[in-house]
Every structure is written in C-alpha cells, then in structure tokens.
Amino acid sequence: MAALTEEQTLLRDSARAWVKDKSPVSALRKLRDAGTPLGYDAARWKEMAEMGWPGIIVPEAHGGSEFGYLSLGLVLEEMGRTLAASPLVSSSLGAATALMLGGNAAQKEKYLAPIAAGELVGTLAIDEGPHHAPERIAMKAKKTDAGYTLSGAKTLVAEGMAAGLFVVAARTSGRAGSTDGVSLFLVPADARGVKRAALQTMDSRGHAQVTFKAVKLGADALLGGEGQGWQVLEPTLDRTRAGLAAEMLGMAAAAFEQTVEYLKVRTQFGQLLSTFQALQHRAAKMFTELELTRSAVEAALQAIDTGANDIRELASLAKVRASETLHLVSNEMVQMHGGIGMTDAHDAGLYLKRARVVEAAYGNAAYHKERFARLNGI
Amino acid sequence: MAADTPELAAFRDEAAGWLAANFPASLKNRGHIMLNLNVETDEPDFVQWKQRMGEKGWGTPTWPRQYGGGGLSRDEARVLQQEMAKAGAWSPIGGMGVMMFGPTLLEYGSEEQKKRFAPGIVNGTTRWCQGFSEPGAGSDLASLATRCEDKGDHWLVNGSKIWTSGAQYADWIFCLVRTDTTRKHEGISFLLFDMKSPGVEVRPIKLISGNSPFCETFFTDVKVPKDQLMGPLNGGWTIAKRLLQFERQGLSGANGGPAGGTGGGTNRGPSDLVALARKYVGQDKDGRVADPALRQKLIDNAIRQKAFGLTLQRAAAEAKGGGGPSSATSVMKNAGAELGQERAELTLEIMGNQGLGWEGDGFDDLELGAVRGWLGGKAFTIYGGSSEIQNNIIAKRMLGMLDHQ
Numbered sequence: 040m041a042a043l044t045e046e047q048t049l050l051r052d053s054a055r056a057w058v059k060d061k062s063p064v065s066a067l068r069k070l071r072d073a074g075t076p077l078g079y080d081a082a083r084w085k086e087m088a089e090m091g092w093p094g095i096i097v098p099e100a101h102g103g104s105e106f107g108y109l110s111l112g113l114v115l116e117e118m119g120r121t122l123a124a125s126p127l128v129s130s131s132l133g134a135a136t137a138l139m140l141g142g143n144a145a146q147k148e149k150y151l152a153p154i155a156a157g158e159l160v161g162t163l164a165i166d167e168g169p170h171h172a173p174e175r176i177a178m179k180a181k182k183t184d185a186g187y188t189l190s191g192a193k194t195l196v197a198e199g200m201a202a203g204l205f206v207v208a209a210r211t212s213g214r215a216g217s218t219d220g221v222s223l224f225l226v227p228a229d230a231r232g233v234k235r236a237a238l239q240t241m242d243s244r245g246h247a248q249v250t251f252k253a254v255k256l257g258a259d260a261l262l263g264g265e266g267q268g269w270q271v272l273e274p275t276l277d278r279t280r281a282g283l284a285a286e287m288l289g290m291a292a293a294a295f296e297q298t299v300e301y302l303k304v305r306t307q308f309g310q311l312l313s314t315f316q317a318l319q320h321r322a323a324k325m326f327t328e329l330e331l332t333r334s335a336v337e338a339a340l341q342a343i344d345t346g347a348n349d350i351r352e353l354a355s356l357a358k359v360r361a362s363e364t365l366h367l368v369s370n371e372m373v374q375m376h377g378g379i380g381m382t383d384a385h386d387a388g389l390y391l392k393r394a395r396v397v398e399a400a401y402g403n404a405a406y407h408k409e410r411f412a413r414l415n416g417i
Numbered sequence: 418m419a420a421d422t423p424e425l426a427a428f429r430d431e432a433a434g435w436l437a438a439n440f441p442a443s444l445k446n447r448g449h450i451m452l453n454l455n456v457e458t459d460e461p462d463f464v465q466w467k468q469r470m471g472e473k474g475w476g477t478p479t480w481p482r483q484y485g486g487g488g489l490s491r492d493e494a495r496v497l498q499q500e501m502a503k504a505g506a507w508s509p510i511g512g513m514g515v516m517m518f519g520p521t522l523l524e525y526g527s528e529e530q531k532k533r534f535a536p537g538i539v540n541g542t543t544r545w546c547q548g549f550s551e552p553g554a555g556s557d558l559a560s561l562a563t564r565c566e567d568k569g570d571h572w573l574v575n576g577s578k579i580w581t582s583g584a585q586y587a588d589w590i591f592c593l594v595r596t597d598t599t600r601k602h603e604g605i606s607f608l609l610f611d612m613k614s615p616g617v618e619v620r621p622i623k624l625i626s627g628n629s630p631f632c633e634t635f636f637t638d639v640k641v642p643k644d645q646l647m648g649p650l651n652g653g654w655t656i657a658k659r660l661l662q663f664e665r666q667g668l669s670g671a672n673g674g675p676a677g678g679t680g681g682g683t684n685r686g687p688s689d690l691v692a693l694a695r696k697y698v699g700q701d702k703d704g705r706v707a708d709p710a711l712r713q714k715l716i717d718n719a720i721r722q723k724a725f726g727l728t729l730q731r732a733a734a735e736a737k738g739g740g741g742p743s744s745a746t747s748v749m750k751n752a753g754a755e756l757g758q759e760r761a762e763l764t765l766e767i768m769g770n771q772g773l774g775w776e777g778d779g780f781d782d783l784e785l786g787a788v789r790g791w792l793g794g795k796a797f798t799i800y801g802g803s804s805e806i807q808n809n810i811i812a813k814r815m816l817g818m819l820d821h822q
Binding site (some may be wrong): 072116166168170171185194195236237238239240241242248283299306308310317318370373374377378380381382383384385387388391392395403404405406408409 | 550796
C-alpha cells in the first residue's frame with residue numbers, strides 16, 4: 040500500500056464505508072434486473088457528487104478538490120470491490136483529464152465545473168472497431184469555414200447513454216496508423232446529427248454506439264491543436280487506464296477475498312476446502328499476483344501525480360497486470376466455488392462479466408504488452 | 418486411414434445405402450441446431466428419422482441386438498460414423514441414456530432391467546437424468562445423504578439432488594441413494610425411478626449464462642418399486658464410478674461427437690479461430706494474425722488441440738480390444754475441458770468489443786453465442802467431477818495409491 044496522506048486515508052475509508060452501505064454488489068444486480076439504459080443509479084451518483092468525488096482530480100479553480108490521481112484511484116478501487124456503477128472513470132477521470140490537458144481557458148471554464156460537480160457526464164469516444172486502436176482512428180473531421188463537420192461512428196462508448204458531452208477523436212489529416220492528424224473535439228450529446236443506441240453489454244453497464252452524421256461544430260469545439268490531438272489523447276488515455284486499473288485491482292481483491300472466505304467455510308471429504316494444499320497454493324498464487332498488481336497500479340497513479348517521465352510505460356504495465364490478475368482471479372472465483380459459482384444467484388458471474396469488459400477497455404493486455412515492448416525496445 | 422477389409426467395405430456400402438434411403442435431405446447438417454433444442458422438434462422428417470434410427474439401433478450402434486442395439490463391432494461403428502459424416506447425417510438418439518446410463522445398464526443391470534430399460538434409450542423415447550450431486554456432496558460425491566429406506570414392498574426416498582441436468586425434461590432418473598448410514602462408500606445404492614412419481618419436485622437453476630440446463634430436484638416420500646434397484650444393495654458406488662468413466666469419456670469428446678472438435682462440452686463456438694482472428698484483428702503484410710500476443714496464444718491452442726485430438730485417436734485405438742473407458746478418461750476430461758474453455762476465452766479476446774454483448778442490437782448471433790458459450794463452458798471444469806477431482810484420480814493412479822473416486 041502506498042504511503043497515504045491523512046486526507047487520502049480518510050477518503051479511502053469513507054469510500055469503503057459508503058460503497059459497502061450504499062452500493063453493494065446487490066445494487067448492480069438490481070440495476071441489471073431493472074434494465075436501465077443509463078447503467079448506473081442517478082440518485083447514488085448525486086450522493087457521490089455531494090462527497091466531491093467527481094472533482095477529485097479537477098483544479099480548485101474549476102470547482103474540484105485537486106486531490107490527484109492516486110486519490111481518485113483509491114476511490115475507484117473501492118468502487119471496483121463491489122462493482123459499483125458510476126461515470127467516475129469515463130467522466131470524472133477520462134473527460135476531465137482531456138479537458139485539463141488540452142482545454143483552453145474557455146473550454147475549461149465551460150465544462151470542468153459541471154463535470155466536477157457531477158452535473159455533466161462527459162466521456163471519451165475513441166474506439167471504432169472490435170479492438171482499441173487509437174493510432175488507427177479513421178473517423179473524419181472535415182474543416183469548414185465555420186469550423187468542422189464530423190462524420191462516422193464510435194463504438195462501446197462508456198456511459199454513452201448518460202453522457203452530455205463526448206470527447207471525440209477524429210482525423211483532420213493523415214492516414215489511419217499515423218498519430219499525426221488526429222484531432223479531438225468536444226461534442227455536446229444534443230448536437231444535431233448525434234445519435235446513440237444503447238449496447239446491452241454483459242456487465243449491464245451503460246455503453247452505447249454513437250453515430251455522428253455530418254455534425255457541424257464551431258472552431259471552438261477543437262480540443263488542443265488541429266492534427267495535434269495525440270498529444271492530449273495519449274496522456275488522457277494513460278491516466279484513464281491507470282484509474283481503470285485501480286478499479287480492476289479492487290474487483291480482483293474483492294473476488295479473491297470472497298473466494299478465500301468460501302474455502303474457509305465449505306467442507307468436502309470431511310475437511311474445509313482451505314485445508315487442501317492444492318487450493319492453498321492457488322490462493323497463494325493469486326495473492327502474489329494481486330500484490331504485484333497493486334504495486335504497478337499505485338506506481339502509475341503516483342507517476343501521474345508527480346509528473347514523472349515514465350507514465351506511458353507504467354500505465355501499460357498497470358493495465359497488463361490488472362487485466363491478467365483480474366482474468367485469473369475472476370476465473371478462479373467461479374472454479375473454486377464450484378457449481379454454486381455457476382449460478383446466476385451468486386456474485387461470481389457478475390465479477391466475471393464485468394472483468395472481461397474492463398480487460399478490453401482502453402486496450403487489452405495484448406495491446407499494452409506490445410506497447411510496453413515498443414517503449415522499452417524489446 | 419487404413420483400407421477397409423472386404424467385410425468392412427461391404428458394410429460401408431450397406432451403411433451408405435441405408436443412409437441414402439432413410440436420412441431425410443431436409444435434416445442434412447442440422448444436427449447441431451436440432452439437438453440443442455430443449456424441447457424436441459416435431460418436424461415430420463425428424464420424427465420419421467428418429468423412428469427409423471431407433472428401429473435400426475444405429476443411435477446405439479455397438480449395443481447388443483437383443484436389447485435393440487445395432488450389434489455392430491467397433492470398426493463397423495467407426496465406418497458408420499464416417500458415412501454419416503459424409504452424408505451430413507446425425508444421430509437423433511442421444512442424451513444421458515445413450516452416453517452414460519445405457520452402457521452402465523448393460524454392464525450392471527439384471528437381464529430383466531436391460532430388457533425393460535434399454536429399448537426406450539435405443540429408440541429415444543425415454544429421457545434419463547442423473548441424480549448424483551447434492552448441495553453438501555459435490556466433489557465429495559460419496560458423502561451424499563439422500564435417504565432410501567426399505568419399506569418391505571417398496572423403497573422410500575427422501576432428500577434432494579442438485580445440478581440434475583435436464584431434470585425438467587427427463588422421464589426417468591438414475592439416482593445414487595444412501596441405504597446405509599453407518600458406512601460411506603459402502604452405504605450407497607443405485608436406484609432407478611420415474612420422474613412422475615408422487616413426491617418428485619424439480620426447480621431449474623438459472624446459470625451465469627442466462628440458461629437453466631441444470632435443476633434442483635427434491636424427493637419427498639417417493640415410493641419406488643423394489644425391482645428398480647440396480648446392482649446389489651449398498652453396491653452402488655462401484656456402479657457410479659463406472660458410470661462416471663462413461664461420463665468423462667463423453668465429456669472429453671472421445672465418442673467422436675461434436676465435442677471432439679471444440680474440446681469438450683457443448684461449447685458452440687466458431688470452429689476456425691484463425692479465420693476469426695483475421696476477420697476481427699486483421700493480418701500483417703505476411704498474412705499473419707496482426708496481434709503478435711494473440712497469435713502466440715492461437716499457436717499454443719492449435720498445438721494443444723492437435724495433440725488432444727491425437728490422444729483421443731490413440732486412446733480409441735488402444736481401447737479397440739474392448740474393455741471400454743479407462744482411468745485415462747480423467748486425463749481426457751481435463752485436457753478437453755481446459756481446451757474448450759481456452760478456445761472460448763480466445764474467441765472473446767479475438768472479438769474484442771464485439772465479444773462483450775449480452776443481447777440486443779449491435780452484436781450478431783455468433784458474437785452473442787460466443788459470450789453465452791463462454792459462460793456456459795465455465796462448467797466444463799466443474800461438472801462430471803471437477804478438474805481438481807480428476808487431478809486427484811490421476812495423481813493417485815500415478816503414485817500407486819488406493820482411490821475411492
């Protein structure tokens with residue numbers, strides 16, 4: 040565990056208590072069974088906003104607490120533990136970061152405060168195909184006299200149905216595969232030509248397919264320099280990946296703890312499962328993976344807070360470790376629970392289904408291994 | 418493939434001729450879909466095909482003729498299978514009766530029981546379910562507690578079973594019951610009874626895949642005729658172990674069914690992962706799957722899949738002399754189950770964002786099917802004796818230790 044300040048310890052403890060009380064796993068189950076396209080509970084999100092969570096990384100000048108990425112990671116980890124649904128990653132982390140890194144004064148002024156207050160949900164609209172490949176963005180933004188015209192589609196946009204603002208990556212020049220020529224745009228969800236359709240993903244969260252049909256934008260919609268969007272997008276994605284990795288760490292830790300608890304109560308062959316050495320060793324393996332993952336996640340978040348120069352490498356490291364650990368633990372949760380873990384009434388399936396979605400989000404382990412290799416000349 | 422002996426060549430002609438005359442063209446290659454229906458189709462062609470196969474006994478080709486089976490040798494059965502595959506034909510006779518209960522019945526049932534129960538399996542009119550696991554007796558199956566008392570002119574059964582596959586559709590159950598509470602393995606008997614008996618209640622269990630292939634089954638004062646005990650009183654464990662070998666063999670795909678291709682279970686996934694990867698991930702300029710990490714996994718999977726297929730063939734060749742499934746079934750069950758799960762995970766990874774759908778627009782049927790199949794397949798390493806139990810069996814044999822499982 041990273042050395043936390045007193046404020047951070049308080050934040051984590053209050054998040055843990057709130058999540059346990061107000062957003063246990065049964066809350067996600069209820070959301071799923073009710074089938075809301077929003078994918079989260081608006082009343083709970085309001086409570087989170089009252090506690091200031093959507094503004095944790097946002098500068099004080101824009102209504103946030105400027106508490107940093109590690110602090111937000113602590114909250115996300117707690118949220119992950121119970122699969123608590125909220126726009127914290129997409130809006131308070133992803134969209135807020137894009138604005139903080141690339142926004143001009145007017146854009147920050149207009150959007151950051153409502154995002155920090157939880158009144159506006161923003162989200163990144165990046166992926167266009169089955170796999171996360173931001174370098175290969177093909178969606179076109181055509182320059183016009185008044186600004187730009189956006190045409191194309193984005194898929195699996197997190198909180199896509201709830202979002203009031205999309206941060207859209209499109210190409211103003213260059214070819215798919217080149218990071219030059221990518222530009223970012225701030226597109227209000229109610230802009231003419233924007234259409235969204237809910238995607239019913241296995242994690243029961245609020246994803247959407249968003250299409251942009253000749254959406255006309257003013258020049259002030261451009262976030263960062265024209266064709267220079269990658270300079271904002273890449274660090275934004277890395278911060279989002281690190282934060283999501285914290286959520287995944289929380290998921291894996293909780294899945295592990297519940298599995299160990301089961302081993303301690305289930306008896307077969309006249310003895311507790313926890314006394315079988317084969318199972319003990321598998322639990323020990325998971326524990327080891329969790330410890331390595333925690334180090335990677337915390338290092339990435341701290342590097343962001345201190346402005347270190349290895350954020351890219353650490354973000355990929357954190358996403359790989361979190362993905363592989365969560366993959367292992369979510370599978371073992373089902374296997375070690377045996378038949379009961381296969382039932383819909385048990386929570387193991389909910390962890391498993393959410394796990395595969397976050398494993399894929401913002402680049403799966405394979406994507407980040409390749410990136411880690413490139414960054415390290417392997 | 419070795420050339421047929423003259424006798425086999427003649428049988429091959431006979432089989433091809435019979436299939437041409439009796440297998441309806443409208444059913445060609447539809448076995449996968451039609452056999453996965455919970456409620457059997459009443460398409461006239463299917464009904465007729467099932468009746469003819471039942472009469473011929475070729476749904477149970479190696480079973481003796483006197484019980485309605487095909488009476489074929491293993492070689493003839495293999496030829497029949499080849500000819501059926503060639504014709505796009507498939508057996509409409511299946512289920513636990515064919516795969517698990519029937520072979521056990523032929524070994525352990527009384528003459529009267531074989532005559533009574535085999536025909537319903539051969540012609541596919543009686544569906545059987547398996548009453549083995551209980552809430553407190555999963556991996557430790559022999560700790561089962563469902564009570565069976567001798568009431569003079571009948572048995573009285575009380576207790577409950579879990580993970581009873583297809584119990585909601587089954588006509589009969591083969592059930593492990595406790596007839597002696599003072600001994601563990603030696604206090605278990607093997608009982609057969611009608612699922613319509615008063616006191617039987619079935620509740621389907623919803624799984625993480627959204628489907629309910631298994632049930633909880635409750636028995637309250639169920640009266641069972643005395644002649645429906647199979648094997649000796651308190652001798653059920655030996656029969657159960659034999660049946661579990663047939664089950665493992667079936668689950669590993671060693672019967673040559675569709676499981677052989679997908680590595681076990683009923684994992685309905687795309688068969689060609691490499692083609693799928695090219696579609697979803699793309700290829701580099703040399704035609705290789707574009708994602709190197711994924712490519713490595715595909716290579717590993719292909720190699721293990723190939724080795725597994727060869728192992729099934731070798732086991733089949735070695736079993737030719739008869740004797741049925743052996744302790745190697747535990748190896749096959751584990752290898753097959755793991756391969757099946759690995760393929761399902763790989764399928765999801767290949768599909769990426771498209772492999773995360775639950776239902777609705779935005780995902781096609783293959784994508785949604787891959788997700789459900791992946792979730793359902795998590796049971797491969799749990800049912801039929803979990804991987805942990807199979808490993809115990811393998812380890813005990815390897816180490817020369819005594820084994821109750």
